[in-house]
Amino acid sequence: MTNPHAPETNRSLPIALLRAREKVMGPIRAMLADVGVTEQQWRVLRVLDERGPLDPTEIADRSCLLLPSLTRILQTLEGKALVSRAAHPTDRRKQVVTITEDGQTLIADNLKESQRLNAWLRDSFGSEKLDALLDLLNELDQLDRPDGR
Amino acid sequence: MTNPHAPETNRSLPIALLRAREKVMGPIRAMLADVGVTEQQWRVLRVLDERGPLDPTEIADRSCLLLPSLTRILQTLEGKALVSRAAHPTDRRKQVVTITEDGQTLIADNLKESQRLNAWLRDSFGSEKLDALLDLLNELDQLDRPDGR
DNA sequence: GTAATATATTTAACATGTTAATGGAAAGAG
């Protein structure tokens, strides 16, 4: 059974986005499960690794997480000693989150496999189609919603 | 701030799918919140309304939900008297879930607004681009994953 | 017909999504 889905739901954009995301994330989740981090924890670690120490609000924006979720994720990551937190030097409302050496090691150990999965996607789906898809998704993201939020 | 996202994350397919989904679902969620049902509960009700009584496994497949989630959702919907459940006539492992009149009324009362939001999307994004996007997403969904699952 | 296997659904446990409310700290208005 290659495609068990009814034709009508194939034309529902929310469902199509859901299925596509599951297709892409499945293998990545499997890889991360072996290391003991979730997809969201991985996103946070990568942001911190790429951009250096950040405050939670900026982490949330860059990793597409809501702050309440991020709060819990940072607590988990701190418990695993993959990140550390310090008070902001001037603004005492903020804090500064930094990836630890253990965190950087975890990223380094799995980046190659992650890139291999990306390469698989680009190869099997086609480079032109992948770029076209990304362009369309980014265009869609820039629409103004009817309720203006 | 129209587009606060760093350029590199715009080329990450999982993130792009996440953002696009949020863009499309935001207004729908707002509409459903007024009625007191979640996005997932709405999907279940629509499937039952369109296809008639079904067993949980088929509902899960058609509404893109995992069975443990669906179990809880059906309990909630049954508590709200929007669906009813009965034993399967021949196979006692299965059950048959049916949408109630209240459930059908809820669908009818909100279908027009839902269609209005779909029309907004098609108008503002463009009919050709929307179809192209759906085609690409469906193609992506038919790839075989490298881990074969 | 019984044992082994497979299927349908539920439960459990933990993580995240989502909205609202809270508490503490900075910024602005007067």
Add this chain to the structure above:
DNA sequence: CTCTTTCCATTAACATGTTAAATATATTAC
């Protein structure tokens, strides 16, 4: 300077996502 407002982060409460285990029933193999 004080009052109000805004901002940052957390907590709370409830719903769902995800994987594994449990339960009950059906099917298959022998």
